[in-house]
Amino acid sequence: MQNPIGIFDSGVGGTSIWKELHALMPNESTIYLADSNNAPYGEKSEEKILQLCIKNTELLLSKKCKLIVVACNTATTNAITQLRKTYTVPFIGIEPAxxxxxxxxxxxxxxxxxxxxxxxxxxxxxxxxxxxxxxxxxxxxxxxxxxxxxxxxxxxxxxxxxxxxxxxxxxxxxxxxxxxxxxxxxxxxxxxxxxxxxxxxxxxSGLAVAQQTKSILKKNDLLNNDSTLAPKNIFYSNTNPAVLKELINNSGVEVSYLDF
CATH class of the missing domain: 3.40.50.1860 (Rossmann fold)
Structure with a gap:
């Protein structure tokens, strides 16, 4: 399935997870949301964290993502249970190892x-x-x-x-x-x-998360097995994307500002 993997974090940190995902599954397209405007999530209430996670999830689903990686420990521990109850798409979370x-x-x-x-x-x-x-x-x-x-x-x-x-x-x-x-x-x-x-x-947790993502994609028959089309890796930041670009440092990706 050629639909992208969606990834979101309270900023640029989840790019450490994206790098593991991309190394393990280079054929997969990805869309990454850096919600830097609301970073850090760790200082917010559980209710506010859930609101932000729903906002990010809705945006990724509007872009046809087939699976969502919650690439944020705080978001996972505070919101992933509710996200899984609300949406049918598979979610992969991040917990301290x-x-x-x-x-x-x-x-x-x-x-x-x-x-x-x-x-x-x-x-x-x-x-x-x-x-x-x-x-x-x-x-x-x-x-x-x-x-x-x-x-x-x-x-x-x-x-x-x-x-x-x-x-x-x-x-x-x-x-x-x-x-x-x-x-x-x-x-x-x-x-x-x-x-x-x-x-x-x-x-x-990076490598373990990538391995779990691949396992869930395979289990749900969602892996992209078509290597004829080059994958797209798109990154959005709702603040200045300069830090995001510096951390990614990969010529094969698109990094841009998006108001979300």
Whole structure:
């Protein structure tokens, strides 16, 4: 099926998920919505997050998307249950990778860096209880990080200082896995690698989400098996798309402003 995969996030962070999707399924067309005008979702109420997710979903459905990836941890944990009840299209969500971290940790101590909206959600707490039995989980809100990444400052000293401040208590506790609980945060991996000791593994959900997306497309007979038509990858931002263009850095995509 040649219809595109729809992807939305509270800004540019979900492009980290798009890169995994595109690498795994290069024949698939995609439409990406960067709702940067409302970033970060993690500081909004559950009701407001749901309203934004419905708005994004309706736009992607109007563009004939066959599946929607909610490429935002906060949106997934606060809204995906209701989205699945409301629409017939398959939804793929993003949750902090507690399970793989719990399986990998040797010290039985895991750090989670995420937004307030994710850490306070019922879904995050139920996932932690389910998969982190016997594991001590240290939670840290990444306050301010999303706004800096949205401003193109992922490599700034300000980001580095915030990360050092956030990670210091976790490292003192002896974590050996750090879960990135926001799709913006993979863009901080270069800085994180400079700060974290070699024994601390960085765990994120990107590849697992891409694999799950492919599995659901296949299960529903939605994969694009026609390689004669070149896929289209279209990105929309409702603010200045310059940061989005810089992060994508791919000549085979269209990036433009859209008021949504």
């Amino acid at each position: 507690i399970k793989p971290a719990a399986l990998q940790t040797q010290t039985k101590k895991v750090g989670v860096l995420a937004t307030k909206g994710t850490l306070s959600s019922a879904l995050f707490n139920s996932t932690s209880k389910l998969y982190a039995s016997g594991i001590k989980v240290f939670e840290q809100e990444g306050t301010g990080l999303v706004k800096l990444i949205e401003s193109g400052l992922a490599k700034s000293n300000e980001v580095r200082n915030l990360l050092e401040q956030f990670l210091r208590p976790m490292l003192k506790e002896g974590i050996d896995c750090l879960v990135l609980g926001c799709t913006h945060y993979p863009y901080l991996i270069p800085a994180l690698k400079e700060i974290l000791p070699n024994n601390v593994k960085i765990v994120d």
